Amino acid sequence: xxxxxxxxxxxxxxxxxxxxxxxxxxxxxxxxxxxxxxxxxxxxxxxxxxxxxxxxxxxxxxxxxxxxxxxxxxxxxxxxxxxxxxxxxxxxxxxxxxxxxxxxxxxxxxxxxxxxxxxxxxxxxxxxxxxxxxxxxxxxxxxxxxxxxxxxxxxxxxxxxxxxxxxxxxxxxxxxxxxxxxxxxxxxxxxxxxxxxxxxxxxxxxxxxxxxxxxxxxxxxxxxxxxxxxxxxxxxxxxxxxxxxxxxxxxxxxxxxxxxxxxxxxxxxxxxxxxxxxxxxxxxxxxxxxxxxxxxxxxxxxxxxxxxxxxxxxxxxxxxxxxxxxxxxxxxxxxxxxxxxxxxxxxxxxxxxxxxxxxxxxxxxxxxxxxxxxxxxxxxxxxxxxxxxxxxxxxxxxxxxxxxxxxxxxxxxxxxxxx
Numbered sequence: 001x002x003x004x005x006x007x008x009x010x011x012x013x014x015x016x017x018x019x020x021x022x023x024x025x026x027x028x029x030x031x032x033x034x035x036x037x038x039x040x041x042x043x044x045x046x047x048x049x050x051x052x053x054x055x056x057x058x059x060x061x062x063x064x065x066x067x068x069x070x071x072x073x074x075x076x077x078x079x080x081x082x083x084x085x086x087x088x089x090x091x092x093x094x095x096x097x098x099x100x101x102x103x104x105x106x107x108x109x110x111x112x113x114x115x116x117x118x119x120x121x122x123x124x125x126x127x128x129x130x131x132x133x134x135x136x137x138x139x140x141x142x143x144x145x146x147x148x149x150x151x152x153x154x155x156x157x158x159x160x161x162x163x164x165x166x167x168x169x170x171x172x173x174x175x176x177x178x179x180x181x182x183x184x185x186x187x188x189x190x191x192x193x194x195x196x197x198x199x200x201x202x203x204x205x206x207x208x209x210x211x212x213x214x215x216x217x218x219x220x221x222x223x224x225x226x227x228x229x230x231x232x233x234x235x236x237x238x239x240x241x242x243x244x245x246x247x248x249x250x251x252x253x254x255x256x257x258x259x260x261x262x263x264x265x266x267x268x269x270x271x272x273x274x275x276x277x278x279x280x281x282x283x284x285x286x287x288x289x290x291x292x293x294x295x296x297x298x299x300x301x302x303x304x305x306x307x308x309x310x311x312x313x314x315x316x317x318x319x320x321x322x323x324x325x326x327x328x329x330x331x332x333x334x335x336x337x338x339x340x341x342x343x344x345x346x347x348x349x350x351x352x353x354x355x356x357x358x359x360x361x362x363x364x365x366x367x368x369x370x371x372x373x374x375x376x377x378x379x380x381x382x383x384x385x386x387x388x389x390x391x392x393x394x395x396x397x398x399x400x401x402x403x404x405x406x407x408x409x410x411x412x413x414x415x416x417x418x419x
Contacts, residue, residue, distance in 0.1 A: 020123035026170040027055075027137040030121060034093060034112035037100050046137070046168075048109075050084055052160045053133035056145050057124060058087035058110070060099045061204050063415045064128050064332070068145035073107040075153055082157045086111060088118045121173060134160055137168050188236065188337035192219075192227040196240035197335050203248040204333070204415070216241070219272040224310070231312045235286065235319065235345075236336040242281045243324045243333045245269050247414055250326045257326060257412050264325070274306060278325075285311045286319050287378070296377030317378040318345035320371050321352040328413040329356075329370065350392050357394050359401060366401035370408035 021027055029046040042048045045055075056072075058065045072085045088111040089096055100106045113119055122131065128144035140156060188194045199212035228234045249263075250256060256263045269276040276285075283292045288311050289303040290296055303311075322345060324330040331352045336344055358367040366389075372379055379385050382403055389395040 021121060021131070021139060023139050023142055025139050026168055027053075027131070027133060027139060028121070028170040028173045029137075029168065030118055030173050032111055033117075034114055036093070036096055036110040036112060037106050038109035048084075048086065049133070049135070049137060050082075051135035051163075052082075052140075052156050053135070053137060054085075054141075054148075055118070055122070055131040055133065056085070056087060057113075057119065057122070057129060058089045060089070060091060060095060061206070061415055062128070063413075064144075064146060068128060069107070071148075072145055075148070075150065076107060078150070079153060079157065083153065088113050090114070090116060090119055117173060132156060134163055136163065136166050137170070186335075186337045186340050188339060190227065190233055190236070190338045192224070193233060193236045193240070193336075193338045196237045196244065197337065199248075200240045200244040200333070200335055203244045203251070206251065209244070209248045212244075213270075217270045217273070221272040221274065224272040228310065231314060231316070232338045232341045234310070234312050235316065236338040236341045238281050238285050239319060239322050239336050241269070241271070242278060242286075243322075246278060246324060246326050247333070250412065250414055254412060260410065280307075282319075282323060286315075286323075287375075288312055288315045290315070290378075294377075295373075296375045296379075315378060316345070317375070317380075318349045320375055320378065321345065321348040326412055326414060328409040328411040330413070353389065353392060353394055356406070357389060358406075359395060359399070364399070364401050365404055366395070366399075367404045367406050370405055373405040 027045070029044045031044050032042050032048065035042065045053075060066075076083050076085050085108045087108050090113045093112050093114070096110055096112060100110060111118065122129070128146060130141075130143050130145050130148065131139055132141035132143070134140055134156075141152075188197060195212065195215060199209060199216070201207075202209045202212055228237055264278045264282075267275045267277045267280070269278070269281070279292060283290050284300075284303065284307045287296075289300040289307050291298040291300060300307075321331045322334065322336065324333045331348060334344055334348055352369070356369040359365070360367075368385065372385055376382070376385075379388065386395065386401070390397050390399075395401070
């Protein structure tokens, strides 16, 4: 008997009323209405499943998703009939077909989730996001493709041989009610934050951004003051705008990055008739009038009325894990909503620190990302940094390490999307 591992990578966020699947749940037989790079129309997930199944949601704009494809292809070739990989995306059939055709031979089938059926069922809070299932479609693991290893796959396949096949009692998911294709984030109820999200989504998908830029210009200043009522609103709005302007601008003219200081200082962002630079948004509004090159120890003595009107009331050091300056060492970009900003910033902080922090137990040397050095007072100094890492279980509680800060990689790296 042959045992199959089906891997589906989910690159989407949000939607429907039902609760998302969690570990140990039984997954329903989800309808498949459109599929690319597959010899037939399977009609449902069950028709495609193997004895072990994993689901992973994909986007052509998603750098981590694309980066994982070679590893997934390697696993698929190694395990042959024991492993299948399926990608799921809410992008248009035309865009996905173009992506597949430009990368022939393409190793995986691609489910076109035009009705958000798969997405509504799983609602991943971040992506890449992968679901490992057994032959009964029970969730064994929730992870992402980059964290899957050959050892893990071998164990899943071996363990599955001892599983008795049973009838899946999960309620069937119908495809009768179509839902509008929406961006992959929790859509904010705050109109200003939603505008910043829509701008960010257009920048991410390389669509025209002029309409959003004009709408931001034409906002009434009073509407900006009343619409951004608290720090959650302000953080979500200004983080999205910072990331959207950075990526849209650098896509249009990458040469700007050769003079980064000028790029960040240039006052070319107009919101509600007021002019901002990226530095103004970061240090004036999100860091509460902090002076850029002071390591966070100094603030402006006399900030202008504009800053005082629009800045946060309390500096939140997690913004440093959310702002993407276009460089390789920058944190990935997420789509922030006022309603979930704290949960999202926690995820962003944990993801960035887990990826960037290095600790060598033999030498007791701890290497931290450069942004913790640049803004060390924002993080409360070295002792608080240690507490932060221990709190996130990145560092053992009994460790008292020697500090070193890593160099920042300023190589231009766009389309680095995470959430």
